[in-house]
Amino acid sequence: MSVNPLEALPIDELRRRSSTKWRKYPDDVLPLFVAETDFAPAPAITDRLRRAVELGDTGYTPPDPGIRDAYAAFAKRRFGWDVDPAHVRTTCDVMMGVVEILRSVTRPGDRVVVTPPVYPPFFECIPEAGAVVERVPLVDTGAGWKLDLPGIEASLAGGARAVLLCNPHNPTGTVHSKEELAQLADLAAAHDAVVVSDEIHGPLVQPDVAFTPFLAASSTAARIGYAVTSASKAYNLAGLKCALMVTAAEGTARVVRALPDEVEWRTGLFGALAGVAAFSPESDAWLDGLLARLDENRRLLADLLTEHLPGARYRVPGAGFLAWVDLSDFGWGDNPARTILRDAKVALHFGPLFGEEGKGHVRINFGCDPAVLRQAVERIGRLARS
Incomplete structure (x- = not known):
């Protein structure tokens, strides 16, 4: 049986939140770093x-x-x-x-x-x-x-x-x-x-x-x-x-x-x-809707990376809302998230914080609106082509 995916809250409403995801960086930055999601809570x-x-x-x-x-x-x-x-x-x-x-x-x-x-x-x-x-x-x-x-x-x-x-x-x-x-x-x-x-x-x-x-x-x-x-x-x-x-x-x-x-x-x-x-x-249907949205987003991210960052290496995860992406081929150094934050205004989690194996990598939070995910990858893609 198909499940209707959850829809993320509007970004203007999300920016009213006071949590780390929405307060660490200025409003011109798309925050896809810390593991917070962008959906309204389960009604229960x-x-x-x-x-x-x-x-x-x-x-x-x-x-x-x-x-x-x-x-x-x-x-x-x-x-x-x-x-x-x-x-x-x-x-x-x-x-x-x-x-x-x-x-x-x-x-x-x-x-x-x-x-x-x-x-x-x-x-x-x-x-x-x-x-x-x-x-x-x-x-x-x-x-x-x-x-x-x-x-x-x-x-x-x-x-x-x-x-x-x-x-x-x-x-x-x-x-x-x-x-x-x-x-x-x-x-x-x-x-x-x-x-x-x-x-x-x-x-x-x-x-x-x-x-x-x-x-x-x-x-x-x-x-x-x-x-x-x-x-x-x-x-x-x-x-x-x-x-x-x-x-x-x-x-x-x-x-x-x-x-x-x-x-x-x-x-x-x-x-x-x-x-x-x-x-x-009571919250099972909400969780099923979240999983449906994350399923769509994890696959969308693969398509977006293929289109805008064809040198990126990413495997669709089996769980969660976090993507581990290898950007080593783009020449952005051991910690590409720094360059992406500065020049593309997208905040991703710093790969090297996850250990030596994280050099050249970023972690992307795709627990968001598909439009936000698309905008973020498009920004990074423009940076790669510049």
Whole structure:
């Protein structure tokens, strides 16, 4: 059954927003950098937050705001994954959850594997937890990207104590297969290590792609894994501050339960209320409409790049609203987004922030109106021809 895609808000209305996307740069810049989207919130979220404001319901987050049960039902409905609400705990945001878990499962100086190019805060949250980043880049197969399992095994054999996974992967939009994830779990278990999986983009996997939450990949993954997720990326709720730490075994659940109470106190009440509404069946049609729009936009971007930047290399992502584009052939240096910002007035995410593998690359946010995406690529195309 076809789904009507969401329509983005008019750009004049978007410029009234006070978030980073619309305040970092002047109005003559098209902002396609930070991971915020340009759509009106799901109606259930708007209604829930409006009621809270009208009630003055702006106090502390209660011990059980309902989001654990809401997420468990969502995971079952959307992913076919059985989550025990008793194995879910909340905190402020995904990176805070990652830091607190890593603090608990590593010792100062332990090495944690990351798979660049990868979300830039990974390089900061590991040192914040007292550990050291160990880079094992994704393997470029020519058709896509996959985990370098032999490389990860070598790191674990050499003493790395954890793998910080991005599933689905940011910035490439890669959705790791169940088989890869199960093999990763086996490698970690063989070396008495753990896997912490950032799954914030999980709700944004396209319907034609199979998404496997890490903890659902195998019984071993359930035993040695931790997942951290949120409604914030799919439903554009980053400012409301609520993330979920999920486990699937008693041993890992004990680790999360032992985290200081303050970790949970950092959960934003509005984030929890909005998350309950986002994960409710009421918001499923909205999410389906978003996925339909993102599907159209990810394919439109491929056509636009072919037309206006034929030297660009881009693979249509399987998840999310972020595109990883190689612009190395245009002579704009290691960080082409700087030149594009200055001369084309389009703000893209700086590729080198994602690791050495990001040199010559940009990340483009296509969670916007198709007309905005078209205008942005046309501007960059004119720069390339100048």
